[in-house]
Amino acid sequence: MDRTIIKSVLLLLFFYSSLTIGQTDFSKESEELGKVHWYRDYDKAIAAAKRELKDVLILFQEVPGCATCRNYGKNVLSNPLMVETIENEFIPLAIFNNKGGKDREILAKFDEPSWNNPVVRIINTKGNDVVKRISSDYSSLTLLKRIKEALKSNGRIIPPYVKILDQELSSINTGNYKEKHFKMYCFWTGEKQLGKIDGVLSTESGFMNGEVVKVQYDPSVVDETTLENYAEKHSFKPVDPSKTYKSASNDIHYYLRHTDYKYVPLTELQQTKINSAIGSGKTGDEYLSPTQRKWFVNIIEGKVKKNKNLFDIPFSDAWDYMKKQFPITIASK
Known part of the structure; x- marks a missing residue:
């Protein structure tokens, strides 16, 4: 194959990859995120919520983060049944509070602080809170309590x-x-x-x-x-x-x-x-x-x-x- 053609193909591949970096639907597993498969794009998460008639569970998280952030991922977001609950009953969305770009835009939209410990909000497709925001409470029981409240408010039966x-x-x-x-x-x-x-x-x-x-x-x-x-x-x-x-x-x-x-x-x-x-x-x-x-x-x-x-x-x-x-x-x- 002509070297010029090869060079052109490589340049196109590089250009395409640069456009798609950070645009994947789901996050990779990390200690701070636990074992939940999170959406990383707010608009895509809202669109999925509309399709599936679900609320969106947003994790505002520092990645990579401090010990509190890592422990939340390890102790709360890695329990298999908690992961099942979040992934099946909601549209899970992770917003990194120590990044710029779209993450920073969503932080501003919800008036969330940067470089903060884990915060969880459950919102409807209009972006409104369905239940009380979770902050400064890193227990599985509190997260599950809010989850149950959200399911009930949406007319959903608790499985x-x-x-x-x-x-x-x-x-x-x-x-x-x-x-x-x-x-x-x-x-x-x-x-x-x-x-x-x-x-x-x-x-x-x-x-x-x-x-x-x-x-x-x-x-x-x-x-x-x-x-x-x-x-x-x-x-x-x-x-x-x-x-x-x-x-x-x-x-x-x-x-x-x-x-x-x-x-x-x-x-x-x-x-x-x-x-x-x-x-x-x-x-x-x-x-x-x-x-x-x-x-x-x-x-x-x-x-x-x-x-x-x-x-x-x-x-x-x-x-x-x-x-x-x-x-x-x-x-x-």
């Missing part, structure tokens, strides 16, 4: 997987739960029945001079008396907590363990609810997030190999493993 996230953040992750043991003739049945109760966070088969189920529950949702009355109707009896408890590790969530759900990354509460549903002759699909549901369908259809039981693997680790084996991005949701 079960978001309720799962709410219960786990409110109780399991903060230690705000109580524990009780019940004795019964069969702990498979015990887990199935006790896991149905709203407010029960986890069930675990074990032994305390016979078969028992250890129950962790949220006392703000179900009190001890209600729990004991329900147990009594099913012939389950409370056990003296001073007795030695031994986990029956191979029998925990027995019904779930014998289905393809064991190949899907699940939180502890999801495992409990899905196991109870299966044991009662139902499916556990309603407790899955959109990505989990896609994975499960592809597992059933044989598109994902059943080469690793994810049941006993920590949730975030199991999620990362599955994400590498069968990636699903926001663009495909």
Whole structure:
């Protein structure tokens, strides 16, 4: 090929690339942004929100940022179910508060300070705040609270997987739960029945001079008396907590363990609810997030190999493993 033609082609490629730098729809993962796939263009995010009839969740973030910024990305924006909630229920938009250009224009539009710690706003397609702006509060619970308020204000139903996230953040992750043991003739049945109760966070088969189920529950949702009355109707009896408890590790969530759900990354509460549903002759699909549901369908259809039981693997680790084996991005949701 003539050198002049080659040179011209290279110049055109360089010119095109210079025009498109920074114009991609989605951000690359960074510590400050967590694992959410963010839009980086305000106008494109608003257009997507109009198409999908959703609100826009804006993260004003310093990238690269200070320890507070990095911790927000790591601790709040990397929880798989939080990522699912943001990506599926909203149009996520990241605005860098330490950059110029379009980022600076959006900062000015919302009167946000430069070089600031994380701020979150949820807006409608007209650019108006739907809920109170989050500032100087870097907790997952506050972000989820605003998310629920925004969904309700938009007439949206809060999906079960978001309720799962709410219960786990409110109780399991903060230690705000109580524990009780019940004795019964069969702990498979015990887990199935006790896991149905709203407010029960986890069930675990074990032994305390016979078969028992250890129950962790949220006392703000179900009190001890209600729990004991329900147990009594099913012939389950409370056990003296001073007795030695031994986990029956191979029998925990027995019904779930014998289905393809064991190949899907699940939180502890999801495992409990899905196991109870299966044991009662139902499916556990309603407790899955959109990505989990896609994975499960592809597992059933044989598109994902059943080469690793994810049941006993920590949730975030199991999620990362599955994400590498069968990636699903926001663009495909």
